[in-house]
Amino acid sequence: MKNFYAFMAAMLIGVSAYAQGPVTRYLEGRFSDGSRSQVFMEKGSHAIGLSGGYRSFHAVGDPETETGYSLLSILTVGDGQVQVWNVTPSFSTFIADDLSLGVALNYTGYVIDTDLNLDIRDMIGSTNDLFNLNISNRRMRHHSGGASVVLRKYVPFFGSKYVAVFGEGRLQGTYGVSSSDPREEDDYNVNRKSYTYGVALKAGGGVAIKLKDNSAITVSIPLFGVGYNYSKQDKLTTTMESIKNPDTGQWEDVAVPVQSKSHMSSFNATRNLDFLGIQFGYVRYIEPRRR
Numbered sequence: 001m002k003n004f005y006a007f008m009a010a011m012l013i014g015v016s017a018y019a020q021g022p023v024t025r026y027l028e029g030r031f032s033d034g035s036r037s038q039v040f041m042e043k044g045s046h047a048i049g050l051s052g053g054y055r056s057f058h059a060v061g062d063p064e065t066e067t068g069y070s071l072l073s074i075l076t077v078g079d080g081q082v083q084v085w086n087v088t089p090s091f092s093t094f095i096a097d098d099l100s101l102g103v104a105l106n107y108t109g110y111v112i113d114t115d116l117n118l119d120i121r122d123m124i125g126s127t128n129d130l131f132n133l134n135i136s137n138r139r140m141r142h143h144s145g146g147a148s149v150v151l152r153k154y155v156p157f158f159g160s161k162y163v164a165v166f167g168e169g170r171l172q173g174t175y176g177v178s179s180s181d182p183r184e185e186d187d188y189n190v191n192r193k194s195y196t197y198g199v200a201l202k203a204g205g206g207v208a209i210k211l212k213d214n215s216a217i218t219v220s221i222p223l224f225g226v227g228y229n230y231s232k233q234d235k236l237t238t239t240m241e242s243i244k245n246p247d248t249g250q251w252e253d254v255a256v257p258v259q260s261k262s263h264m265s266s267f268n269a270t271r272n273l274d275f276l277g278i279q280f281g282y283v284r285y286i287e288p289r290r291r
Contacts, residue, residue, distance in 0.1 A: 038156050038159045038160075038161060039097045039098060039156070039161070040098050040154045040155075040156045040161060040164040040208075040210075041094055041097070041098060041100075041154060041285055041287075042094065042097050042287065042288070043094050043095065043096050043097050043288075044093075044094060044287075044288035045093075045094045045285055045286060045287050045288060046091070046092070046093050046094070046285070046286040047090075047091070047092045047093075047094070047100060047102070047283050047284070047285050047286070048090070048091055048283070048284045048286070049089070049090045049091075049092075049218070049281055049282065049283035049284070050087070050088070050089050050090070050281060050282055051087075051088045051090070051218065051220065051279045051280060051281025051282075052085070052086055052087040052088060052279060052280070052281070053085065053086050053277065053278060053279045053280065054083075054084070054085045054086075055083075055084050055085075056081065056082060056083040056084065057081075057082055058080075058081050058082075080112070080113050080114020081111075081112075081113050081114065082110070082111075082112050082113075082114065083110060083111050083112075084108075084109075084110040085108070085109055085110070086106070086107060086108040086109075086279070087107045088104050088105065088106050088107070088279070088281075089104065089105050090102055090103065090104035090105070090150065091103060091104075092150060092152065098153065098154040098155065098156075098164070099151075099152070099153050099154070100150075100151070100152045100154075101149075101150070101151050101152075102149075102150050102152075103147060103148065103149060103150065104147065104148045104150050104170070105145070105146075105147055105148075106144075106145060106146045106147065106148060106172065106174065107143075107144070107145045108142070108143075108144050108145075108176075109141075109142060109143045109144070110140075110141070110142045111139070111140070111141050111142075112138070112139070112140040112141075113138075113139045113140075114138070138180055138181070138182065139180075139181055139182075140178070140179070140180045140181075141178065141179050142176060142177070142178040142179075143176065143177055144174050144175060144176025144177070144196070145174065145175060145176075146172055146173050146174030146175060146198075147172070147173060148170045148171060148172040148173075149170070149171045149172075150168055150169070150170050151168060151169045151170075152166050152167070152168040153166060153167050153168070154166045154208065157207075161210070162209065162210040163207065163208070163209050163210070164207070164208050165205065165206070165207050165208075166205065166206055166207070166208060166220075167203070167204070167205045168203065168204055168205070168206075168220070169201065169202070169203050170200075170201070170202045170203075170204075171199075171200075171201055172198075172199065172200045172201075172202060172227075173198070173199050174196075174197070174198045174199075174200075175195075175196070175197055175198075176194075176195070176196045176198070177193070177194070177195055177196075178192075178193070178194040178196065179191075179192065179193045179194075180192040180193075191235070191236040192233055192234070192235050192236075193233070193234045194231050194232065194233045194234075195231065195232045195233075196229055196230070196231040196232075197229070197230045197231075198227055198228065198229040198230070199227065199228055200225055200226065200227030200228070201225060201226050201227070202222060202224070202225035202227075203222075203223050203224055203225060204220055204221055204222040204223050205220065205221065205223055206218055206219050206220030206221060206279075207219055208283065214284070214285050214286075214287065215282065215283060215284045215285065216282070216283045216285065217280070217281070217282060217283075218279075218280070218281040218282070218283055219278065219279070219280055219281075220278070220279050220281065221277060221278050221279075222270075222277045223271070224269075224270055224271035225269070225270055226267075226268070226269045227267070227268055227269075228265070228266070228267050229265065229266050229267075229268070230263070230264075230265045231263060231264050231265070231266075232261070232262075232263045233261065233262045233263065233264070234259070234260075234261055235259070235260045235261070235262065236258070236259050241253070
């Protein structure tokens with residue numbers, strides 16, 4: 001694990017060096033007028049920011065045909081609601097003109113209250129019903145927090161000192177707790193709680209629009225990333241067993257809890273534009289004092 005963290009740190013340093021080279025030249029060629037005298041934010045300045053995002057959808061199924069709303073042809077959502085939100089406060093210092101290095105705190109949460117059906121048989125060319133997963137009458141919750149080291153490079157848009165595009169790299173560590181429970185107390189489905197530790201290197205881009213009071217509105221979107229996650233899961237299953245009542249001598253069905261533990265690790269890489277992950281933010285810039 002130590003070697004993995006060292007590898008991620010080395011990649012972040014590489015992003016820093018790379019941002020000053022080909023990426024900078026590419027952005028300047030696309031979005032700058034070629035003049036290097038214009039600076040969006042000078043060295044020694046500070047930035048205090050807050051960004052976040054929220055998205056949701058509500059699906060309504062047809063009770064007569066017992067069908068719901070389909071996503072990507074593999075996920076069917078019955079009646080239910082899905083909500084996802086995130087908040088990120090940040091602080092950074094400009095270590096060079098238009099180049100900032102800082103830290104950010106991350107909080108993400110979601111609530112899924114629905115019936116789901118996941119059918120991946122078409123994706124793998126199978127007719128086996130084992131690949132048709134039903135999640136009936138569930139409420140799923142997730143909360144995670146963490147911290148990031150953020151390197152961001154600004155490039156004035158065609159020499160403007162009020163509009164700039166930027167690219168950024170993030171080395172991020174997170175810890176999250178997820179739960180999945182039946183929506184009704186008398187439902188003897190499985191209760192699960194998962195604890196996840198993760199580290200990731202992410203890259204993204206966006207645009208910053210300055211306001212008159214030396215602040216800015218930002219819009220950013222993730223572009224690609226690599227990450228490692230380790231999860232531990234506690235599972236509580238309630239089964240019905242027939243037990244003889246010693247007082248009456250009758251056999252009765254009694255709910256008996258069965259607890260188990262498991263764990264999983266995964267490495268993932270994404271390189272697609274995540275338009276659902278768009279974040280809107282507000283940044284306050286503090287320029288260095290003049291002597």
